[in-house]
Amino acid sequence: MALTNKGSVLLSLGTLQAGLSEFEAAKQSYSEAIAALNSALLIVPDDIAALNNKGLALQCLGDLQAKLSEFEAAKLSYSDAIATYNSALLIAPDDIAALNNKGIALGSLGDLQAKLSEFEAAKQSYSDAIAASNSALLIAPDYINALNNKGNELQSLGDLQEQLFERQEALKNWQEALEMFNRSLAIAPNDDWVRNRRDALQESLDNLGEDTVSS
Numbered sequence: 001m002a003l004t005n006k007g008s009v010l011l012s013l014g015t016l017q018a019g020l021s022e023f024e025a026a027k028q029s030y031s032e033a034i035a036a037l038n039s040a041l042l043i044v045p046d047d048i049a050a051l052n053n054k055g056l057a058l059q060c061l062g063d064l065q066a067k068l069s070e071f072e073a074a075k076l077s078y079s080d081a082i083a084t085y086n087s088a089l090l091i092a093p094d095d096i097a098a099l100n101n102k103g104i105a106l107g108s109l110g111d112l113q114a115k116l117s118e119f120e121a122a123k124q125s126y127s128d129a130i131a132a133s134n135s136a137l138l139i140a141p142d143y144i145n146a147l148n149n150k151g152n153e154l155q156s157l158g159d160l161q162e163q164l165f166e167r168q169e170a171l172k173n174w175q176e177a178l179e180m181f182n183r184s185l186a187i188a189p190n191d192d193w194v195r196n197r198r199d200a201l202q203e204s205l206d207n208l209g210e211d212t213v214s215s
Contacts, residue, residue, distance in 0.1 A: 003040035004050045007033045011057045018064055030061040051088035052097050055081045059105045066112050078109040096136055100145050103132035107153045114160050126157035144184050148194060151180030155201060174205055 014029030037054040040047060062077030085102035088095055110125030133150035136143055154177035161170035181198035185191065 001040055001044065001047070001050070003036050003043070004047060004053065007037035007040065007050065007053050007057065010036060011053060011060065014057070015060060018060070023064060023068060026064055027061065030057050030064070033057040034061070046091045048088050048092055048095060048098075051084055051091075052095070052101065055084040055088070055098070055101055055105070058084060059101065059108065062105070063108060066108070071112060071116060074112055075109065078105050078112070081105040082109070094139050096140055096143060096146075099132050099136040099139075100143070100149060103129045103136070103146070103149050103153065106132060107149065107156060110153075110156060110160075114156075114163075119160065119164060122160055123157065126153050126160070129153040130157070142187055144188055144191075147180050147184040147187075151177045151184065151194075151197070154180065155197075171205075171208070174201060178202060178205065 010029050010033035014026045014033060017023075017026035017029055034054055034057045037050045037057065040050040041054070044050070058077050058081035062074045062081060065071075065074035065077055082102055082105050085098045085105065088098040089102070092098070106125050106129035110122045110129060113119075113122035113125055130150055130153045133146045133153060136146035137150065140146070154173045158170040158173035158177065161167075161173065178198060178201050181194055181201065184194050185198060188194070
């Protein structure tokens with residue numbers, strides 16, 4: 001559908017503008033993308049592609065708003081993105097893209113809540129993000145994006161728990177994060193970003209003097 005395609009192009013334009021630090025233009029493009037996709041969904045409410053693209057546009061808008069310290073607007077954008085992915089999952093419960101992107105949006109929301117000292121809300125967001133990644137991995141156990149996202153979410157939750165002096169819970173989540181990164185590297189051993197993330201986490205755990213998953 002032309003409206004869905006228009007939304008996708010505007011989303012790409014916004015991402016390019018954000019990368020070039022054209023922040024106001026990027027916000028406008030993301031907003032126009034969301035409007036185009038809303039129009040598409042008025043015609044075909046169960047258009048999974050339109051729903052996923054709308055979720056991505058809201059997610060990207062939230063990331064940009066958070067970067068610009070527009071925190072309340074960012075929280076709303078992330079929440080709307082999550083609701084949009086939930087709408088897609090009501091239609092297609094096994095949609096890997098919706099599950100994966102929902103996990104990312106929840107993780108970003110958790111990061112923002114943690115930054116704003118909304119600790120209990122952040123812990124819930126991270127837990128919900130991990131659940132979304134788990135659902136994706138039940139469908140596709142070797143899906144690298146979900147493995148990496150779950151690792152990131154577990155590490156972020158562990159970091160927050162360490163900050164709140166919940167040391168045992170933090171260690172458990174860091175160790176599970178390490179396992180996710182190791183599983184990812186077993187599939188894609190040349191992924192330097194994941195390897196660096198894994199090695200840094202392993203070193204931190206070793207420095208704590210705890211028995212961890214071996215590299």
